[in-house]
Amino acid sequence: MLDSAARTPVILIIDDDSEIRYSLSRVLSSRKYQVIEAASGEQGIVIVKKSPPDLVFLDIRMGGMSGIEALQHIRSANPKQLVVLMTAFGTAQTAIEAMKYGAFDYIMKPFDPQKVLTLAENALKAHEDMRSAGEYKPTINSEDYKEGIVGSSPVMQDVFKIIGQVTASDVTVMVTGESGTGKELVARSIWKHSHRAAKPFIAVNCAAIPDNLIESELFGHEKGSFTGATGQRLGKFELCDGGTIFLDEIGDMALATQTKILRVLQQGEIQRVGGVDTIKVDVRILAATNKDLEEMVKAKTFREDLYYRLNVVRIRMPALRDRDDDIPQIVDFCMQSLAKQKKARVSKVSPEAMAVLTRHRWPGNVRELENVIYRSAVIAQGDTILLKDLPQEIRDATGSAAISMTPAPGAARSAFFAAATTPGTILPVAGPEAGAPPQAGTAMDSPRFAPASGAAVVSAPREAEIVAPAMPPLTVEHALDFLHEQLSGGEESILGRLEREMITRVLKAEGGNMVRASEKLGITRATLRKRVDELGLKI
Ligand SMILES: Nc1ncnc2c1ncn2[C@@H]1O[C@H](COP(=O)(O)OP(=O)(O)OP(=O)(O)O)[C@@H](O)[C@H]1O
Numbered sequence: 001m002l003d004s005a006a007r008t009p010v011i012l013i014i015d016d017d018s019e020i021r022y023s024l025s026r027v028l029s030s031r032k033y034q035v036i037e038a039a040s041g042e043q044g045i046v047i048v049k050k051s052p053p054d055l056v057f058l059d060i061r062m063g064g065m066s067g068i069e070a071l072q073h074i075r076s077a078n079p080k081q082l083v084v085l086m087t088a089f090g091t092a093q094t095a096i097e098a099m100k101y102g103a104f105d106y107i108m109k110p111f112d113p114q115k116v117l118t119l120a121e122n123a124l125k126a127h128e129d130m131r132s133a134g135e136y137k138p139t140i141n142s143e144d145y146k147e148g149i150v151g152s153s154p155v156m157q158d159v160f161k162i163i164g165q166v167t168a169s170d171v172t173v174m175v176t177g178e179s180g181t182g183k184e185l186v187a188r189s190i191w192k193h194s195h196r197a198a199k200p201f202i203a204v205n206c207a208a209i210p211d212n213l214i215e216s217e218l219f220g221h222e223k224g225s226f227t228g229a230t231g232q233r234l235g236k237f238e239l240c241d242g243g244t245i246f247l248d249e250i251g252d253m254a255l256a257t258q259t260k261i262l263r264v265l266q267q268g269e270i271q272r273v274g275g276v277d278t279i280k281v282d283v284r285i286l287a288a289t290n291k292d293l294e295e296m297v298k299a300k301t302f303r304e305d306l307y308y309r310l311n312v313v314r315i316r317m318p319a320l321r322d323r324d325d326d327i328p329q330i331v332d333f334c335m336q337s338l339a340k341q342k343k344a345r346v347s348k349v350s351p352e353a354m355a356v357l358t359r360h361r362w363p364g365n366v367r368e369l370e371n372v373i374y375r376s377a378v379i380a381q382g383d384t385i386l387l388k389d390l391p392q393e394i395r396d397a398t399g400s401a402a403i404s405m406t407p408a409p410g411a412a413r414s415a416f417f418a419a420a421t422t423p424g425t426i427l428p429v430a431g432p433e434a435g436a437p438p439q440a441g442t443a444m445d446s447p448r449f450a451p452a453s454g455a456a457v458v459s460a461p462r463e464a465e466i467v468a469p470a471m472p473p474l475t476v477e478h479a480l481d482f483l484h485e486q487l488s489g490g491e492e493s494i495l496g497r498l499e500r501e502m503i504t505r506v507l508k509a510e511g512g513n514m515v516r517a518s519e520k521l522g523i524t525r526a527t528l529r530k531r532v533d534e535l536g537l538k539i
């Protein structure tokens, strides 16, 4: 809560237009705010330096120093100063610049008094939340977690102990647990501590490789053993000789392949597909699954003998909700990793936000938590993740009554793709996973802001989305990461989708001119024509 009981928040209005200052001051004075005014950027900076107000409303276009310039001076004098920019021109350029230089938000003239008040309230709440996180003490130092496996709960201590016990031998280990609990992390840790650490670790995702290819992938093939086998190829087991193979999602392995894995385990030998020779391999097998293998054995979809061979040592990874004491440590670990990679610069979490994070059920476990911290860190202003920065669904799931200040992740995602084509969508859209480095001056190549339409508070129409937090600019690199992540789970192939979307966009941008479009795309006109026909695209 605001410490308004203790004192009245001070709001500074910087505008060279006295009428604007007057009307804005009237609106704000209707609440318990003390309003002060400055008629120029220069004057405003002096005030901010002398005694920083709680919030600044700053005009972008002024005689003398421009608003953007003043914003930079203000933020360098006081990096935590909250500033709302005011403009009569809602161009993409303005929006981008405003957010890039660290404005909390920006509004367009003429003002809707109610929206001005909501914006001021939200900004002041954020200001207070940041202050309340001032005392934040990290629970861990990520340097102490070289393994990347964080947690000090009793269940995790047990996991660490077993890892230690199994590293000295070549025993087969089965790691089970829900998705995102750290199964692969554990497998890698076993390998790193084993005597095989200098030899390869190869992870094979059995669910991702089609049944007809998995044997060739694992055991290799001889030339001509099947259509397309144009030469001999070594499989993972041969390539990994002396090392460790991690058979991930083993519950998805076909029965025929299971038989062959059993043979490796029993006899230490393989046969290439189409080959007659048996080849000795020295490979340690680690396996993981989130399936119930015991049930599969009962249903005869998983070989019982293989089950017992693999299940010599079992490591059960606990769900995150069963070790919620570890959550603050994982949160700190994630923030410190992001800072190290220069992807975000947050180092604190407000008490309210941490309470929500620790209460959440985390169906996607650590991977989901990691993802949420990344998304929130990218849109957070300053060095603190506030409640408003957490994705809507996390706040909703935990029953938080906080005012929604960010677009719902779903909305953000779809708006990300729609932004270029949906006029009037002016809300800055963060690809939630699209982490952008926070430093100013990063290339802004992606249309996160659609062109403005008419004068309105710069925000999506829903009241709940009024205060879009300042977001660092999005780079092509981050957009591509985001696309990769988003399209990976889709039904259509990634390239198929990108090709269709890019051809459509380029053709539109070139006004349907096939010659120019094909030049832009880097293909011949004939190829473009052919693809347009094949894909059934409209020109
Ligand atoms: N204890 C932990 N501490 C820190 N990060 C963790 C921890 N456990 C998992 N992670 C992180 O969470 C993500 C998911 O981990 P991992 O891939 O090992 O999970 P998984 O159980 O194999 O998931 P899936 O079943 O979906 O394959 C990774 O980015 C990993 O670094």
Ligand SMILES: [Mg+2]
Pocket (backbone or CB within 6 Å): 183, 184, 248
């Ligand atoms: Mg995994």
